[in-house]
Amino acid sequence: MNKFILFVVSILFVSCSQKQEADLIVHNASVYTVDSSFSTAQSFAIKDGKFLAVGTNDEILSNFESKEIIDAQGKSVYPGFIDSHCHFYEYGIGLQELDLVGTKSFDEIVERVKSFSKQILMNGLLVEDGIKMIGKKRIP
Numbered sequence: 001m002n003k004f005i006l007f008v009v010s011i012l013f014v015s016c017s018q019k020q021e022a023d024l025i026v027h028n029a030s031v032y033t034v035d036s037s038f039s040t041a042q043s044f045a046i047k048d049g050k051f052l053a054v055g056t057n058d059e060i061l062s063n064f065e066s067k068e069i070i071d072a073q074g075k076s077v078y079p080g081f082i083d084s085h086c087h088f089y090e091y092g093i094g095l096q097e098l099d100l101v102g103t104k105s106f107d108e109i110v111e112r113v114k115s116f117s118k119q120i121l122m123n124g125l126l127v128e129d130g131i132k133m134i135g136k137k138r139i140p
Contacts, residue, residue: 019065022047027057029072034079044077 027043033054043060045052053060098116103109 019063020045020052022052022064022066023049023068025060025064025066025069026072026077027061027069029075029077031077032079 022045024046025043026046029042029044031041031044031054033039033041041054042057044054045060045064045066052064098112100109100112103112
């Protein structure tokens with residue numbers, strides 16, 4: 001009976017002390033969580049591209065293990081920047097402008113202008129890099 005109790009206690013001890021597997025652990029960082037209270041943390045664990053936990057170094061390192069552990073050495077960690085940060089007005093204007101970057105000859109410029117003028121020609125006015133042209137005349 002004593003051996004059985006020892007066996008059960010051993011199993012409970014091993015199962016309670018087992019750490020959860022993560023793909024990545026980052027610790028010793030200044031982690032900006034951007035949650036509702038804009039709290040910061042020291043460490044986090046990730047599995048399959050998702051956060052398992054965010055917390056103190058002790059919380060994460062004592063509860064998770066990983067083959068890849070990064071010591072951020074006190075550096076800042078920010079949420080993923082996936083915004084292309086497009087200024088929509090300027091982007092729209094850019095779509096209406098002739099791009100002459102990379103042209104190597106006058107003939108190539110002429111070809112681009114011809115091609116562009118077939119695509120976008122509004123009221124006889126073409127605009128390129130602040131230069132307004134009507135027909136062959138340049139307008140200051």
